[in-house]
Amino acid sequence: MEAIEKALSFIIEIEKLKDVQRKTKPVGLNRFENSAEHSWHACLCALILKDYSNDPIDINRVLKMLLIHDLGEIDAGDTIIYSSETNEAKTKEKKGLERLLSLLPGSMNIELMKLWEEFESGETADARFAKAIDRIPPLLHNIYGEGHSWKQYGITKDQIFSLNARIGKGSEKLWSEISSMLEGAIKDGILK
Amino acid sequence: MEAIEKALSFIIEIEKLKDVQRKTKPVGLNRFENSAEHSWHACLCALILKDYSNDPIDINRVLKMLLIHDLGEIDAGDTIIYSSETNEAKTKEKKGLERLLSLLPGSMNIELMKLWEEFESGETADARFAKAIDRIPPLLHNIYGEGHSWKQYGITKDQIFSLNARIGKGSEKLWSEISSMLEGAIKDGILK
Numbered sequence: 001m002e003a004i005e006k007a008l009s010f011i012i013e014i015e016k017l018k019d020v021q022r023k024t025k026p027v028g029l030n031r032f033e034n035s036a037e038h039s040w041h042a043c044l045c046a047l048i049l050k051d052y053s054n055d056p057i058d059i060n061r062v063l064k065m066l067l068i069h070d071l072g073e074i075d076a077g078d079t080i081i082y083s084s085e086t087n088e089a090k091t092k093e094k095k096g097l098e099r100l101l102s103l104l105p106g107s108m109n110i111e112l113m114k115l116w117e118e119f120e121s122g123e124t125a126d127a128r129f130a131k132a133i134d135r136i137p138p139l140l141h142n143i144y145g146e147g148h149s150w151k152q153y154g155i156t157k158d159q160i161f162s163l164n165a166r167i168g169k170g171s172e173k174l175w176s177e178i179s180s181m182l183e184g185a186i187k188d189g190i191l192k
Numbered sequence: 193m194e195a196i197e198k199a200l201s202f203i204i205e206i207e208k209l210k211d212v213q214r215k216t217k218p219v220g221l222n223r224f225e226n227s228a229e230h231s232w233h234a235c236l237c238a239l240i241l242k243d244y245s246n247d248p249i250d251i252n253r254v255l256k257m258l259l260i261h262d263l264g265e266i267d268a269g270d271t272i273i274y275s276s277e278t279n280e281a282k283t284k285e286k287k288g289l290e291r292l293l294s295l296l297p298g299s300m301n302i303e304l305m306k307l308w309e310e311f312e313s314g315e316t317a318d319a320r321f322a323k324a325i326d327r328i329p330p331l332l333h334n335i336y337g338e339g340h341s342w343k344q345y346g347i348t349k350d351q352i353f354s355l356n357a358r359i360g361k362g363s364e365k366l367w368s369e370i371s372s373m374l375e376g377a378i379k380d381g382i383l384k
């Protein structure tokens with residue numbers, strides 16, 4: 001197959017991310033979100049919120065990370081973060097991403113796999129910020145959506161505060177803002 | 193309102209793009225695409241296909257253009273390109289984008305409006321490539337989906353070839369590849 005045909009076959013294969021259902025509903029919508037539209041939203045969140053990063057970041061690398069960060073879910077599915085940050089789930093996602101990237105021509109697969117690994121490790125400033133951004137939309141969905149997925153999965157306020165405190169590693173300012181919104185959700189009785 | 197609160201209100205408002213229905217169905221899915229997941233797909237298409245641009249481009253600017261290119265549809269809705277490239281439709285989209293961007297803090301609104309205007313004008317190399325990329329997924333949806341929206345809207349092969357030839361302004365190589373796929377669709381009887 002020619003390089004251009006390979007690239008187009010990848011482009012068709014990744015359409016499947018539009019069929020991966022997540023655990024929260026977008027604000028105002030009465031259906032679950034899919035991982036493709038989430039990836040778009042995360043990218044725009046990063047662009048709009050970039051100045052709140054703790055450390056200097058390269059927003060262009062952050063955007064690329066967020067564009068590809070969920071591709072492994074095409075094979076592995078989406079899993080709720082409160083119960084599933086297991087090695088097994090991560091290995092499944094990585095294998096899924098490898099399969100997809102193997103469709104690409106040239107060395108683009110290596111470049112994108114490295115970027116995904118950097119995101120997953122969460123050690124560089126770019127990855128810390130990208131991971132912080134990735135956490136924000138599902139929290140907003142719950143805060144503005146009667147805590148629907150918190151209720152469905154029986155997630156407590158302690159779990160939410162301890163797991164999401166990591167947002168602060170990418171952006172103290174965002175975590176402080178989100179924390180007060182979560183406190184508001186507790187007052188409103190939608191988070192217990 | 194503080195800047196961070198303004199930014200978050202924008203982030204919530206743009207969720208509505210996930211509810212804007214387009215005219216084609218993603219390959220393999222039995223539902224119409226929305227403009228948010230399309231925007232993600234277009235970004236990844238651009239990243240993967242960037243080396244096929246006729247002229248040197250700044251892929252980071254192209255990605256930002258594609259992230260925001262459809263935001264005006266939140267107020268204006270999506271319109272099929274074969275019948276609706278009217279000034280009226282474009283004015284409606286621009287007004288919609290202005291309303292959204294006015295939610296943003298600082299001067300980000302000016303920066304993003306400029307980028308959108310550049311995209312719409314389609315004159316710079318970055319905009320020509322971004323616009324070429326934007327045309328590709330709906331063609332693939334039809335080619336791999338029995339020409340579903342061509343049939344629904346009674347679009348002929350002449351219309352398709354004349355309107356999409358503009359892909360060549362951004363990438364001769366991509367237009368040549370897509371053209372032969374369209375010729376294949378004619379042979380297969382799904383395009384008349």
Ligand SMILES: [Ca+2]
Pocket residue numbers: 262270271
């Ligand atoms: Ca459009």
